[in-house]
Amino acid sequence: MDTLGTLLPRLLTVIPGPASRALADRLAAVESRNITFVDDGWPVFWDEARGANVRDADGNVYVDLTAAFGVALLGHGAPEVLDAIRREAPRLVHGMGDVHPPVAKVRFLEALARVLPWDQPRAVLGSSGSEAVEAALKTARLASGRPGVVALEGGYHGLTVGSLAVTARPDFRGPVRDRLYPGVAFLPFPTEAGTPAPGETSVGAALAMLDRWIDDGVPTPSGRVPLGTVLLEPIQARGGVRALPSSFTAGLTERAREHDLIVVADEIYTGLGRCGSVLASPLVGLEPDIVCLGKILGGGMPLSACVAPARIMDAWPASDGEALHTSTFLGHPLACAVGEAVLGQVAADLPDRARALGERLRAGLESGLAGHPDIRVRGVGLLLGVDVVDDGTPRTGAGVRIARALLRRGVLALPAGDRGSVIELSPPVVLTEAQADFAVAAVVEAVQGELA
Ligand SMILES: Cc1ncc(COP(=O)(O)O)c(C=O)c1O
Missing domain, CATH: 3.90.1150.10 (Aspartate Aminotransferase, domain 1)
Structure with a gap:
């Protein structure tokens, strides 16, 4: 044909x-x-x-x-995507995400809760991956009570001012360095290879650096700040398709438990089936407290989510009438309708x-x-x-x-x-x-x- x-x-x-x-x-x-x-x-x-x-x-x-x-x-x-757009577009193209929410938002969030591996998952929606990362950084700050962040060299988490603070690439950061939150330390990518490539380091050396930041805090120009968050991709996508070694994730999990670190998995590229499972984190032994999703989630409509179990997400206070984190297009009905259809496929095969x-x-x-x-x-x-x-x-x-x-x-x-x-x-x-x-x-x- x-x-x-x-x-x-x-x-x-x-x-x-x-x-x-x-x-x-x-x-x-x-x-x-x-x-x-x-x-x-x-x-x-x-x-x-x-x-x-x-x-x-x-x-x-x-x-x-x-x-x-x-x-x-x-x-x-994809037929599922086009059908969802055809169904929803004549009903509601835009809604009032956090005030009088679209029905489609509720249905989508329920579908998301069904595919994720947690009891009582809670989500904050956004339109881009960068927004999900920023929501995760805020949530982890609240849940850990500590401002310092560790991320990985080679990681890509977006280019908005908040997400660029955790994206290591000097070419992206250089022109606006003085706009970025400084309490972020970058670990070279840990590898089990006998001789690490440039920009990589042994798992032992990476964990030793992490230990130092746990003990002494993350260095900033105005002094050290206590470490609360580790944010990383289970498999770096734009960083060159590099999977975290399981000896590193095992060491990270141990330290996260002992020191109450909040681990954020940026699964914006890897999540929702691309890597052969709903999330890629379990494939590399990563045990995240918060997961960021995007890309596939909206099936081509701009849609992202920062998701965590209620015990983490409830670090946010209940809304008293004014959401502390929201945006005009949060819970966009067309994006949510398509997202629900995508999640149906994720749950299937x-x-x-x-x-x-x-x-x-x-x-x-x-x-x-x-x-x-x-x-x-x-x-x-x-x-x-x-x-x-x-x-x-x-x-x-x-x-x-x-x-x-x-x-x-x-x-x-x-x-x-x-x-x-x-x-x-x-x-x-x-x-x-x-x-x-x-x-x-x-x-x-x-x-x-x-x-x-
Ligand atoms: C792993 C990861 N995180 C975050 C982002 C940023 O997403 P967006 O470009 O939708 O803001 C990307 C984009 O490629 C990504 O691959």
């Missing part, structure tokens, strides 16, 4: 084509110049998307291995489907790239990364060059990792076998091209 969604790439023009180039010129005339990167080979402008296909403004069809930043796990324009397809992709990549000592295939389920290293050191920009080569072949993928050495694959679960095999072959060829 010749239907957008299940097609292999079909390229009609050079990439980017003339329509994309013209749109890039128009965009440059109206958007802040820092937002959309444009050069001779980048970007293509999306016009339509279904299943695992995207069609650009020139009519070129791509196979999408990004799911648009991991969001479209169910596939672009979305994680199993992601695991099965992920195994197929991983096996293909591993066999296609076998014999290359400079390649590491990482990740789980449909969050996979191919890291290109030279003598143990990530090869700067390899993922960027591979993403460009793939685009020219009609495959959408994004680079990851501090040095852009990783090509990240986070495709929709509806990738057909033919699309999956094509994509694997294209990635293998592009990686081999990088190594040649």
Whole structure:
């Protein structure tokens, strides 16, 4: 069948084509110049998307291995998503989230409570991942009673002023450093590898640093502040698809229990099925007190959540008429209606489907790239990364060059990792076998091209 969604790439023009180039010129005339990167080979402008296909403004069809930043796990324009929009849109497009709440918000939160592994989960909704992280930082501050935070180098938690305070990347932080909350200390990423790569450290050294901050507080320019929160991704996604080693999470759990630390798992990328289970935290032995969700949660509508058991969330006082944390679009009815449909899929078999397809992709990549000592295939389920290293050191920009080569072949993928050495694959679960095999072959060829 010749239907957008299940097609292999079909390229009609050079990439980017003339329509994309013209749109890039128009965009440059109206958007802040820092937002959309444009050069001779980048970007293509999306016009339509279904299943695992995207069609650009020139009519070129791509196979999408990004799911648009991991969001479209169910596939672009998934029937469940479109049905929910069709049902809710004529009834209520916008509501009054924390004053006279939409019915859809209640239904959505009940569905969320059913899929999460806690008794009495309680949520704070938002529209973006960054907002969920900020809500978690506030909640953990209240619940722990202490302001200091530890996060991980390579972690990505968003770019709003509150979430950027826990995102380690110097390029993002540099221009606005003096706006950011200073009571955050960053641990190098812990690894069990014999020789840690640059930016990584041994599990023992990471735990020793954590012990020092627990004992002495987190250093700030105006003195040390007591540590109350540890915030981290179970598997760093944009940080290069790096899973926390279980020896580290075991050490963290022990310390969190002993010192009443609040552990926040940022599962905005990893959660809700992508990694083959509802949450990725149990896969790496992480035991979070608070979980942040986003991306997949709204099935493409902007929706996020900071969720914790009542014993943690009740650190917030009961509302006395004025919510201390809310926003105009909190509990947006359209987003909640779609979110409820997404959660139905999560509760059914979305994680199993992601695991099965992920195994197929991983096996293909591993066999296609076998014999290359400079390649590491990482990740789980449909969050996979191919890291290109030279003598143990990530090869700067390899993922960027591979993403460009793939685009020219009609495959959408994004680079990851501090040095852009990783090509990240986070495709929709509806990738057909033919699309999956094509994509694997294209990635293998592009990686081999990088190594040649
Ligand atoms: C793990 C993680 N946390 C937080 C965020 C920020 O989410 P948003 O861009 O929706 O604010 C992202 C975005 O990629 C992410 O991957």
